[in-house]
Amino acid sequence: MNDFGLMTVFSFAPGGWGAAMAAASAMTIAVAMAGFIAGAIIGTFGAWAKISGGRIVRSVADGYTTVLRGIPDLLVIYLFYFGSSAVLTPIGRFFGANGFLSLPAFFAGCLAIAIVSGAYHTEVFRGAYQVVALGEIDAAYATGMSRALAFRRIIAPLTLRFALPGLANIWQLVLKESSLISVTGLVEILRQSQIGAGSTKQPFTFFLAAAILYLLISSASGWVLQFAERHFTRGLRRG
Amino acid sequence: MDFSFFLSAFLRLLPGVPLTLQLAFVSVGLGMVLALILALLRxxxxRPFEWIARVYIFLFRSTPLLVQIFLIYYGLSQFQTxxxxxxxxxxxxxxWCAIIxxxxxxxxxxxxxxxxxxxxVPEGQIEAARACGMSRITVFRRIVLPLAIRQALPAYGNEIILMVKATALASVITMMEITGLAAKLISESxxxxxxxxxxxxxxxxxxxxITRVIHLLEYWLTPHLRSVSTPVVIEREDAA
Incomplete structure (x- = not known):
């Protein structure tokens, strides 16, 4: 065991942890991606509520973003992981199932990430919408587009373009946040490293490997997002 | 609604507040010193100094905090030295691992x-200070740093709030701060x-x-940005 090193963690040979780490990385990306997309949907409605909602709708949206940005994400994860069983167990009992029911860790994690990132999405979309020139929206209505068509063809693409840098930030945040889901036992990168660290007594090596994997994923996705940003803003004049 | 449970939960969680605040403020204080050093290096x-700072910032910003905590708390014990x-x-x-x-x-x-x-900090201000005969260090201490602090305060306030939230992760390595106590209470009740x-x-x-305090500090540090206060109305004994 003395020559146990990073190479063994990433090795796909027998005795190596490569396959497990790769599967864990896929899980991290899956849960982060699902949470991010669900968060974007929440954020779209949140931004809509803040921009054109009545007073009550607006204050609900304001409350949502204030609260979610003020409490630790770990607490939200606990809420969904443990809280779901408080809701689901009585329902399960009603249908004849006995024992403890709770959301699978994957869904609880996605939901928690979605709710947390939804608050950030709301602010990013709202900010981006405000940058869209009013003239362009007016022009869309003036050419006879319906509200839905104007939203689909004009408002949504322009907002997304301006939101892209903010969305890239949220993605990096979500990716790092997904590591918190390890507390629920979902086998993503950090949980897999804990398992490896426990069974080989090489915690530093495994957590270093985890750090490297997160670094790789965040760098690679940062690269893609930068490329996307350059691609989608090529029509903009640079100051 | 069971108010007695809320009350008892509140009383159970309250003892975690000092630890949360301690973790947040000690780490923000230490972190601020290190941050200033890093910013100066950057x-x-x-070149070599710049790169050290760049690499440090890149590494710590693109890995999850929980991984960093585990690396320090569980990881370092791997080495006999x-x-x-x-x-x-x-x-x-x-x-201490959490704070570090x-x-x-x-x-x-x-x-x-x-x-x-x-x-x-505007170049002109630095030039003016140099023209007055201040040494580089005096310029930094009297002109650049105070202006920079004032400028950076709102963003730093955000960072402090993020840190208060981040202290929740210390519960994962057995610290019984608010979130730790909350998790325990959830598993009991x-x-x-x-x-x-x-x-x-x-x-x-x-x-x-914390937000209010930062706002107050900001208000106190930017007297020049305040709208001219409404002139004091002097009571006049108008005969009308």
Whole structure:
């Protein structure tokens, strides 16, 4: 065991942890991606509520973003992981199932990430919408587009373009946040490293490997997002 | 609604508040010093120094805080040299490991904020100070740093709030701060929603107070931005 090193963690040979780490990385990306997309949907409605909602709708949206940005994400994860069983167990009992029911860790994690990132999405979309020139929206209505068509063809693409840098930030945040889901036992990168660290007594090596994997994923996705940003803003004049 | 449970949950979680605040403030304080050093390295125009700061910031910003905490708390014990070193009594304690990890982490984010503040100081002000005959160090101490702090304050306030939230992660390495106590209470009572509401409100109150204090500091530091206060109305004894 003395020559146990990073190479063994990433090795796909027998005795190596490569396959497990790769599967864990896929899980991290899956849960982060699902949470991010669900968060974007929440954020779209949140931004809509803040921009054109009545007073009550607006204050609900304001409350949502204030609260979610003020409490630790770990607490939200606990809420969904443990809280779901408080809701689901009585329902399960009603249908004849006995024992403890709770959301699978994957869904609880996605939901928690979605709710947390939804608050950030709301602010990013709202900010981006405000940058869209009013003239362009007016022009869309003036050419006879319906509200839905104007939203689909004009408002949504322009907002997304301006939101892209903010969305890239949220993605990096979500990716790092997904590591918190390890507390629920979902086998993503950090949980897999804990398992490896426990069974080989090489915690530093495994957590270093985890750090490297997160670094790789965040760098690679940062690269893609930068490329996307350059691609989608090529029509903009640079100051 | 069972108010007695809310009350008892509140009383159970309250003892965690000092630890949360301690973790947040000690790590923000240490992190701020390190952040200033990093920002100066980054702006030093000396290539190796610049790169050290760049790499540090990149590494700490693109890995999750929880991984950093685990690396320090569980990881370092892998090395015998660490276990037999003089630092072991410190590195063995989850409290100090959490503080070190939080401080190293916030330093990376803070240094970018401070760097922005330092760079925002107008060149003319520095020139003027130099023209008055101040030495470089005096210019930094009297002109650049105060202006930079004022500029960076709102962003740093955000970072402090993020740190208060981040202290929750210390519960994963057995620290019984608010979130740690909340998790324990949830597993005892199976009332996740109620406990969440109570713990969340405590965090919200803490963060609200911090926001107000930062606002006050900002107000106090920017007298030149205040709108001219309405002139004091002097009572006149008009005969009309």
């Amino acid at each position: 702006l030093s125009r000396i 660490v276990r037999y070193s003089v630092l072991w009594p410190i590195l063995r304690q989850p409290y 990890a939080l401080a190293l982490n916030t330093a990376a984010y803070g240094s970018e904020i401070i760097r922005g503040g330092l760079r925002s 199976y009332r996740a929603v109620e406990v969440f509401v109570v713990a969340g409100s405590i965090y919200l109150i803490i963060n609200y107070v």
